[in-house]
Amino acid sequence: MLKKAGDSIFNDVHWQMDILQNIDVGLVVLDEQYKVVVWNSFMQNHSGKMPEKVLNRSLFSVFPELSEDWFRHKAESVFVLQSATFTTWEQRPYLFRFPHYRPITGTAEHMYQNSTIIPLPNTKGEVTNICVIVYDVTDTAVNKIAQQIATEKLKNLSRTDHLTALYNRGYWEQRLIQEFKRFERYQSPCSLIMMDIDHFKRVNDNYGHPTGDEVIRQVSRAIREQVRDLDIPGRYGGEEFGIILTNTPSDGACVFAERLRQKIERMVVHFDGKDIHFTISLGVCTLNDSYKSYKEWLEKTDQGLYRSKEGGRNRYTFME
Amino acid sequence: MSKYLLTEDQRDCLQEITNVAMGQAGDRLARLLDVFVVLSIPHVSVLNPTDIAMTLHSLNREDSDNQVVHGVCQGFIGGGIAGEAMLIFNGTDFNDLASLLKYEKAGDEQAENELLMDTANVLNGACLKGLAEQLDSHFSFGPPMLLGQHCNIHDLLVGNNMKWNQALVVEINYAIENHQINCDLLLVIAEHSIAGLLQKLDYLLD
Numbered sequence: 289m290l291k292k293a294g295d296s297i298f299n300d301v302h303w304q305m306d307i308l309q310n311i312d313v314g315l316v317v318l319d320e321q322y323k324v325v326v327w328n329s330f331m332q333n334h335s336g337k338m339p340e341k342v343l344n345r346s347l348f349s350v351f352p353e354l355s356e357d358w359f360r361h362k363a364e365s366v367f368v369l370q371s372a373t374f375t376t377w378e379q380r381p382y383l384f385r386f387p388h389y390r391p392i393t394g395t396a397e398h399m400y401q402n403s404t405i406i407p408l409p410n411t412k413g414e415v416t417n418i419c420v421i422v423y424d425v426t427d428t429a430v431n432k433i434a435q436q437i438a439t440e441k442l443k444n445l446s447r448t449d450h451l452t453a454l455y456n457r458g459y460w461e462q463r464l465i466q467e468f469k470r471f472e473r474y475q476s477p478c479s480l481i482m483m484d485i486d487h488f489k490r491v492n493d494n495y496g497h498p499t500g501d502e503v504i505r506q507v508s509r510a511i512r513e514q515v516r517d518l519d520i521p522g523r524y525g526g527e528e529f530g531i532i533l534t535n536t537p538s539d540g541a542c543v544f545a546e547r548l549r550q551k552i553e554r555m556v557v558h559f560d561g562k563d564i565h566f567t568i569s570l571g572v573c574t575l576n577d578s579y580k581s582y583k584e585w586l587e588k589t590d591q592g593l594y595r596s597k598e599g600g601r602n603r604y605t606f607m608e
Numbered sequence: 609m610s611k612y613l614l615t616e617d618q619r620d621c622l623q624e625i626t627n628v629a630m631g632q633a634g635d636r637l638a639r640l641l642d643v644f645v646v647l648s649i650p651h652v653s654v655l656n657p658t659d660i661a662m663t664l665h666s667l668n669r670e671d672s673d674n675q676v677v678h679g680v681c682q683g684f685i686g687g688g689i690a691g692e693a694m695l696i697f698n699g700t701d702f703n704d705l706a707s708l709l710k711y712e713k714a715g716d717e718q719a720e721n722e723l724l725m726d727t728a729n730v731l732n733g734a735c736l737k738g739l740a741e742q743l744d745s746h747f748s749f750g751p752p753m754l755l756g757q758h759c760n761i762h763d764l765l766v767g768n769n770m771k772w773n774q775a776l777v778v779e780i781n782y783a784i785e786n787h788q789i790n791c792d793l794l795l796v797i798a799e800h801s802i803a804g805l806l807q808k809l810d811y812l813l814d
Contacts, residue, residue, distance in 0.1 A: 361710060362726070368640040371733030374751040379722040402751065 314384070314401075314422030317408065320367070322347045322360075325417060334386040334399065353385055363405060366418050372406045377429045383422060400429035449523040451501060452508035460522025460530055467520070467532050468582035471575050479533040479541030482589045483548070483570040486601040488527040495562060502559045503566060510551050514544070530586075538574040538606065545570045545604040553602060567602035569593055613654050613776055613799060618809045625812070626650035626778050626795075629738030636734045641708055641784075648781035655777045657770040660796065663696065668756045675699035679755040680728035684736055687745025688804020691775075691797035693736060695728040701788040708787055725752040727791075731782060735793060743808045772798040776805070 308315060309329045317326035323346055327339045335342075337350065348356045362373050375383060377400040384401070388394040402425050408417040447459040455463070464480070471478050485491075485507060492500040504527060511521045511529060520532040533541050549568060557564045571592025579585040592605040599605070614622070630647045637645045667679040678697040684690065705723045706712070709730070729752050740747045778795040797805060 357712075365640055365726075365730050365733070369636050369730065369733050369737065371729075371737050372749055373726070373729050373733070374749075376725070376751055378754075378757060379718055379725065404751070 312424070314403075314420070316347070316420040316422070318347060318363070318418050318420065320416055322363070324350065326419075330422070331384075334389070335384060351384055354383065359383075363418055366405050366407050367415050370407045370409065370415050372404055374405075375401075375403045377402055377425055381429070383420070388426060394426075395430045396426050399424050400426045451504060452523045454508050454511065454529070455520065455522035457522060457524055460520065460524065460532075463520045463522075464530070464532055464586065465582050467534060468575070468579075468585065476535055477537040477574060479536045479538060479544075479572060479574040480585060480589045481531040481533065481541065481545055481548075481570055481572050481604075482524065482586070482593045483529050483531070483545075483568050484593055484597070485527040486567045486569055486597075488566075491564065491566060495560070495564060499557075499559045499562070499564065503557050503564065506555060506557050507552060507568070510548065510555065514548055514551065536574075538572070541572050541574060542604065542606055545572045545606075549602065549604055569596035569601045570604035571596060571607060572604055573607040613774055613802065614806060614809070617813055618806060619652050621809045621813055622776075622778070622805075623650055623652050625742040626652070626739060626780070629735060629742050630780060632738040632741070633731075633734035636737075637730070640730065640734075643708065643787065644785040646783040646785060651779045653777050653779065654774050655796075656774055657772065660770065660775070663694070663794070664755065667696070678724050680724055680752050681755060682728060682732050682752045683750035684732075684747040685801075686740065686747035687743060688801075688807065689743070689745070689747075689797065690801035691795060693728075693732040694794045694796060695731060696792045696794070697724065697727075698790050698792065699788070700790065704787040704789055708784060708789060721754055721757060725754055728752045731791070731793060735780065736795075739795075743805070745804075745808070772800060774799050776802055 308326075311328070312330060314330040314334070315326060315328040316324060316331055319325055323344055324342050325344075327337075327342045331337075331342075332339060342350050348354060348359075362375065365371075366373050382398060382401040383403050386399040386401075388396050388399055402423045404421045404423075406419050406421065407415040408419050409415050410417075447455055449456040454460075467478050470476070485503065488500065488503070491503055504523075507527075507529070508521075508523070511531065515521050515531065518534045519536075520534070522530050522532075524530045531544075533544060536544070549570060552566070552568045555565075557566075571589045571594070573585060573589040573592055575585055579588070588607050592607040595605040595607075596603045627650055630650060634645045634647050637643070664679070667677055675698070678700070680695045680697075682693045682695075684693060702720050702723060705727055709723065709726055711719075711723065732752070733749070736747050736749070775796050775798045777797075780793045780795075782791045782793060783789065
């Protein structure tokens with residue numbers, strides 16, 4: 289009877305050791321000096337370091353790439369608070385750099401890891417050892433990263449006008465509202481330009497729509513070349529464009545408008561064997577406290593554009 | 609409303625033991641962080657998903673002082689009790705957090721996120737360990753989830769994600785002396801995970 293009970297305890301321990309050795313999770317037990325006490329098969333196989341090279345040695349001497357300061361910070365809270373702490377791949381891709389090992393279905397250069405560090409109290413309830421549990425989350429990480437990239441692409445697509453690669457009207461108007469609100473709060477100068485290609489209908493009628501599209505594309509390119517990083521250019525309608533000039537007072541906005549006007553005037557679009565010349569008209573308006581809404585500001589700028597048209601086109605009008 | 613989830617006596621008892629647990633948590637945090645932690649008296653209430661949704665809604669936006677509010681959630685389970693600890697950071701200075709946890713400095717966004725999660729883990733761990741001890745049980749913890757990063761807040765709000773009607777909520781305010789750190793800890797225990805807690809409370813009341 290006794291012998292049998294002894295056998296069963298022996299078996300239990302034996303099985304538990306087998307399970308811990310073979311489980312597909314990394315297990316590392318450390319003492320207070322951060323010396324390795326337990327090193328299971330997962331750790332052995334992925335690191336290529338045999339237990340005799342690791343046991344009783346400081347974790348930081350075995351893995352010099354592991355930041356000692358950072359790890360001590362993490363582990364200290366486990367010793368003192370006697371509660372677990374966690375690391376996630378989003379914050380730190382890995383604790384131990386293990387190259388990815390599957391030649392066919394492996395999708396990353398290294399293993400992404402989540403880890404949990406748990407306290408191991410002794411029989412007196414003092415925490416003299418901690419256990420680092422390392423999970424391989426490469427597949428989850430790779431999927432999530434791919435999803436993030438796809439979402440980012442979709443977001444850009446939904447904001448962009450396909451013909452011109454400028455912002456589309458919906459997104460551009462959102463940004464206009466944002467800049468209007470920003471002015472209300474911070475009063476930093478902001479100007480708006482609305483512009484339109486002169487006699488665009490004639491271009492379409494005389495040369496055909498593909499030529500018209502090419503003209504629109506070239507104007508957009510000219511706009512993209514001239515704007516600075518923080519300016520916000522958008523295609524407002526067919527041949528109408530809006531440019532928000534952030535941090536730009538009236539004189540700067542007028543210089544911008546005049547430079548763009550000259551640039552387009554000098555431009556020649558070669559398409560289908562023909563040379564096409566054309567011009568643009570612009571309205572410029574700098575934001576001040578008298579505008580109660582972004583729409584008022586936009587309308588005022590549009591009035592400037594109409595005045596330029598009425599005044600003979602190929603010019604800009606600044607609206608006080 | 610609270611009478612549907614727990615009696616007055618049970619509520620008082622829970623408030624009392626969380627108060628004791630907080631005292632222990634304060635002591636542990638003081639030893640780890642070398643600071644004095646000001647903990648409010650825990651407030652026990654019963655909330656519904658809409659209340660939690662409002663809290664979630666305020667996250668990752670600027671409050672009236674132009675400070676971004678962050679939230680970290682961490683699940684816990686044990687002894688017939690299960691729930692989630694949600695730590696809300698109101699107007700927290702990252703450099704202060706970094707100095708609290710003795711990191712060099714706040715650094716980039718990833719480092720900031722790590723700071724939020726580490727702080728949440730330390731505060732939650734201290735508090736829930738105390739509570740588990742008072743209830744003579746032991747909790748297992750999930751990893752902290754930074755709301756808005758590890759899970760999408762919008763996804764949590766739409767589609768009736770929260771499948772419960774009422775939850776017991778213990779609210780504790782933490783402030784750390786000489787640091788610009790102020791957070792609210794909400795321990796949310798949904799109605800279907802409450803039986804073990806009530807049993808323990810009744811045992812303590814007898």
